[in-house]
Amino acid sequence: MNNIKLVRVDFLLIHGKVITKWRNIISATEIVIVDDKLSKDSFLAEIYVMAPPLGVDVHVMAEEDFIKASQEGYFDTNKINILVLFKSIGNIKHLMAKDIVFNAVQVGELGGGVNRRSVVNDISIDDQDLQDLKFIQSQGTAVYFQVTP
8 A cells, every 4th residue: 555645534534634734745646535424425425526626536435445445456556645534543443453554544633522532632532542543553553643734
């Protein structure tokens, strides 16, 4: 998965910071959103596909489709820089439990809620998130919290 330049958890998925900051930093020409629920909602998925500026392709994939694309070498063979977005830490943990390995995972905006503790500006986690992050790190993946560059 050499062409994946950034794996980010951000419950907002595509928004201003992702487009104006992170996409520019890694010169992303493609954004892949991995989310089972969103992949089944063609109307909402289309809104995300239309969100970025010209020249940036967006694909909304179910987890199984991401796994298949990975196994087929999609993320290695294309001459593109890819930003992969997940809505939750649990989504990443679920993929990694199926032998998908990421070098690093950036945890961005996760918002608040019941039983969530703030760990960094705009990033809060609950006990399940903490366990999932420990699993992700146990697989040799670097985990870091960062809202903005």
